[in-house]
Amino acid sequence: MESFFDDTYFMKKALQEAEMAFEKNEVPIGAVIVLKDQIIARAHNLTEMLRDVTAHAEMQAFTAAADFLGGKYLRDCTLYVTLEPCQMCAGASYWTQIGKIVFGAKDERRGYQFFNTKLHPKTTVVGGVLADECSEILTRFFIEKRNLN
Numbered sequence: 001m002e003s004f005f006d007d008t009y010f011m012k013k014a015l016q017e018a019e020m021a022f023e024k025n026e027v028p029i030g031a032v033i034v035l036k037d038q039i040i041a042r043a044h045n046l047t048e049m050l051r052d053v054t055a056h057a058e059m060q061a062f063t064a065a066a067d068f069l070g071g072k073y074l075r076d077c078t079l080y081v082t083l084e085p086c087q088m089c090a091g092a093s094y095w096t097q098i099g100k101i102v103f104g105a106k107d108e109r110r111g112y113q114f115f116n117t118k119l120h121p122k123t124t125v126v127g128g129v130l131a132d133e134c135s136e137i138l139t140r141f142f143i144e145k146r147n148l149n
Contacts, residue, residue, distance in 0.1 A: 002018075005034075005037040007080070007102050007126060007129045008129060008130060010032055010039070010078070010102070011080050011082070011102065011104055011129045011130045011134070012059075012081040012122050012130070013030075013031060013032045013039060013042070013080065014030040014031055014080040014081060014082050015082055015104075015130065015133060015134065015137065016030065017030025017032065017042055017043060017044040017057065018030035018044060018057075018113070019030060019137065020044050020113075020136070020143055021044035021045045021046075022137060022140075024044075024048070024049060025048060026042070026044065026045040026047065026048050026049065027045050027047070027138070027141065028040075028045070028079070028082075028137045028138060028141050029040075029041045029044065029045045029056055029081065029082050029083045029138075030043070030044045030045075030060065030082050031043050031044070031058050031060070031061040031079060031080060031081040032079075033061045033062070033064070033065040033074065033079050033080075033098075034077060034078045034080065035065075035069075035075050035076055035078075036085045036092045036139065038145050039093065040064075040065050040068045040069065040077070041061045041062075041064035041065035041068060042058035042061070042064070043057045043058075043059075043061035043064060044057045044060070045060075046051055046060060047055050048084045049064070049132045051140040054088065054105075054149070056088065056089050057081060057082075057083070058079060058081055058085055058087075058089035058092065058093065059089060059092060061079065061081075062074070062079075062092055062096050062098075062106065063094070065077060065096075066096070072095075072096065073096060073097050074097065074098040074099070075098070076099055077098055077099055077100075078098070078099060078100040078101070078102060079093065079098050079100070079101045079102065079113065080102045080103075080129075081101070081102070081103050081104070082103070082104040082105065082134040082137070082138075083102045083103060083104060083105050083107050083111075083134060083138065084105065084106050084107040084111035084112065084113065084127065085111065085112050085145065086110050086111065086112060087112050087117040088102065088114045089112070089131060090112030090117040090118075090119055090141050091110070091117060092121045093119060093123065094118065094119055096120075096121055096122075097120050097122065097123070098120070099122065099123065099124070099125075100123065100124045100125070100126070101119070101123060101125045101127070102125075102126045102127075102129050103124075103125075103126075103127050103128075103132025103134075104128070104129055104130050104131050104133070104135075105131050105134040105135040105138065106127060106128070106131070115132075136143035
């Protein structure tokens with residue numbers, strides 16, 4: 001029997017987080033961390049609100065998931081994030097030993113792949129899930145930003 005909870009389902013939840021970031025005038029990137037078809041962490045960018053360059057969606061999600069689990073390792077978890085992680089977030093994912101990363105849009109200039117940042121050897125990656133929707137919210141955000149300036 002096929003599960004109702006697939007990568008598309010959870011990426012839509014990450015997109016809801018991205019919309020929340022958009023509404024707060026944050027770069028609209030959202031993330032959720034899932035363990036056994038249960039969302040254990042939800043997050044979005046908070047770099048402007050917290051005045052913290054490290055407050056990326058993934059970093060916020062890692063902290064929330066570790067708190068939920070009571071430990072720093074996320075080996076059996078999956079990170080869903082609307083944009084390919086940057087090298088900082090990829091580096092943090094290495095230390096969490098997260099089992100899987102699923103991202104939406106590729107980040108050609110700032111993504112971990114561009115910088116050849118290494119992930120944990122046991123981490124699997126799936127890219128391009130709802131890539132168009134994930135790209136669209138970013139495009140809309142930056143168009144609005146340019147039009148306001």
